[in-house]
Amino acid sequence: MSKSTPTHFEDQLRAVLAVPSAREDFVAALGERLSRQASAARPLPRFGWKASPARVLSLGVLVVLLAALLIIGPQRVLAQVLDWLGYVPGVGFVDQEGGLRVLEAPVSQTREDITVTIVDVLIDAERTRLTFYFEGIRQELKPLSEDEPGCGDTPSLLLPNGKVYPILEGEGTGGPSWMREEFRYGPLPSDMNEIAVLVPCVPEVRPGAGPEDWVFTIRFIPAPDSFEVLPVLPLPVVTTSVEGAAQPHGMQLSVEELVELQDGYLFRGAFHWGNSAYENPEFWDLEFTLTDADGNKIPLEMSYAPAWPPQTFYTWTAQTQTKQLESPVTFTVEDVSVRVLAELGEENSFVLNIGENPQSGQVWPINKVLNLGGNLVTVKEVTFEVKMDGTYDLLASIQRDAEEITALNLSDQDNHSDMFVSSSGPGVDPDAGDLILGIGYDYLPVGLHHFWVDNYFLRLAGPWTATVDLSALTSSSPAPETAACLTQQGWEQLSHSLLASLPPEAGGRVLAQDFSVGGMLPTLRLSGLDGSQPQTIDIGSWASLSPDGRFVAYAHDGLRITDLVSGQTLVLIAEDSSYAIAWSPDGSRLAFIRGGEGLYLINADGSDLHPSLGASPDMIGVAGWLPDGNHVVVATRSPEGTQVQTVNIQTGAIEDDLVIQNLKGGFARLSPDGTRIAFSEATFGGTNYSVHVANLDGSEKRLIAESGSDLTFAAGAWSADDQWLILNVSRTTGPSYGELPVLLNVANCQAVLLPDLTGEIVDWAP
């Protein structure tokens, strides 16, 4: 408290901020429960290692068995030793001490047309995992706006003694009418095989709008012998680096456990910084690569467990999708980006007297070198700016003498602004390499100001490596997916080479949605593939060409059809909820998705608007019509991903086709003959969606265009003869559909750039 503020003010503050204390019975009950938990607790294993005599004995046996393994050859003897730690595909690592328990049978209840099912339970020595499935959630029960909350209370477990077990963590996914959630609780006592589950409300439903306070009784049984638990194999920790130093910057990479999956490996390890100069670094850009003995880079899917201070390591897992790896394999982290907090000192601060009347554009030279943990930067000058909104900025130009500094944060101790202010970094000037940092003020700053760098980002060079010998474990697995027809590198080569001629069969007209003009909706344009006979139609989205190429259906303040010959536009539906529009093969009607309701049909003259038989609100896309005109292929959100379905619009019968791993509907395009589908799905270890083609039943699936780190491909339109696909190309940063599309032959991978087309190509008529 400053000397000028009376001490009783703090008392006033405490009085205003006072909140009641916890109830005595609550404190006692929780204390009792924690006491029981502490009594039952054991030291947490470091990745599953437990230092009990039984474990030490097991370790000794393991060493012997490892030796035997190397001499005798690959055998599954290791699996017998660490039988207390296992891996359950789709769940993760489990502690099997005391045995695993599962749900005796799924339990369901239906109230007011909403069904809640406890689908799955898995109990191990560390956790109780419950999976819930909610279905029948109707749109009218959901919040009307984003500001209105839906059900936020989570299920809890009610023990026979009346105590409530709250959740520790959980996650979920859902579609328009369903939610699937998994929640994890503490471990249940081994003698407790029946509990009640309290479900206060249904996710996404407004409080009071739907059925609440569900109570289930569930029972557990020992996991059957058929329950798949994969053995976890410990690995010798081997860490090396190119320069021979095991721990660049005092940090270390280790790989400590391995799980052999059906089609790949799961590695688990850690990245340690306990011996580094950094007490509590925040790691950014911790990127792993895995290479085999042949130098092949192996695609990985990574996950990380956060470090809870003062823990000084991250736990990571890395999964491959193949076991065809030439041993040994090496994990490498080339460099890391670390955020370091700095305490105020002479070496990282400077003082500036702004004077009593600073003027916009006024510059003060500083020329002070700051030392940030041995890394030098120079504060060159500070500039004062008056902003349009009446606030003020002080901009510091900072030269990075040490390249390791990638960003830093500047604070002004004397900034009394009420608004949230921060220095904006990194603000790199690409020419000068300087950082331009701004500090905002909501009042005119004057007089003496003390600035200091309170945190900065360092790029620390490694590499850190860890090598694993898999020679005793490698077994057969399906070969990885064959290479794509087109990659980012391939597209870049195309765009820098002489342009190839369009194949003779690439005629007809294409429909493009051009966002470059600006505005909420793109401009719809028609042209030849060579850009000839361009025709601007209207603004709109979800555009689709009629089979004869004469009409365009699109969404623009409703659903419209424009006659390209007469120029007349017919508004079929005036309200704005139609998307994913597709013409029937005979051009007489349209199929489309109505938001929140699913598949709808309407005649081209606007008559007979109705939901399709078999429609469900979880249908979120239309891939196309089958040639018979009686079936529409749709994309439906499901717990497994996007389920492609063929809907018989005459009978409502639905046939499930392939499942696309894409939560946004897969951007599916059905070939004109109705036999194949092009769609977007992430490749293993990739970050962007890539284009695949498969038969409707999912067979003969091929990766045809693999998106790169900053270039994304998406299927645009099929040719009438089903041989060619137009792929839209965009940068992951920057304007969408800003790059030249490609014409790709699906059978022989011939690729031709389409330099005369702009925008997103959405349809193609002969």
Add this chain to the structure above:
Amino acid sequence: MADNQADIDIVTYSSAASNPAEFDKIYQTFVQPVFRYLLSRVQNRDEAEELTAQTFLAALERLPGYRHNGHFPAWLFSIVRNKAADHFRRLHRRPEVALADTVPAEQVASDHRLPELAALLDKLPTNEQELLRLRFVAELSFAEIAALQGRNLDAVKKSTYRLLDRLHAQLEPDHE
């Protein structure tokens, strides 16, 4: 809270995860500050109790990995704040509840300035409300707040003093 912490030494922290008596010392010391902080955030007793339970269960589980560095309350309150953040995320709700919702009538009777002070507190930015909450509701020391927020100790002290001066000046303009 500083006085009670003196009873909890390094031995307690390291053995508490499997020693009920040791963990109970920790629990009894921190349960009220944790509960009051959470109640101040969520403004609902049932929710605050549930979050308090979740906090200590999580703390018990993670305690074996804790390496004592003199800032145990900062470690504990990092869990508390994460639980509160998870709670608001589940509710799809921004955690902007009133810092001082209503002042009890008996307090107003003794000091008529309190409602005015409560109104001033409600207008503070979130980060300043949090500073007051940590200092005067959770009763963390400046060092603990600095460790929790990853800030310099002097900076935390100065931020707090400046804020109190400002509030006091706004409350007592005649005395500036």
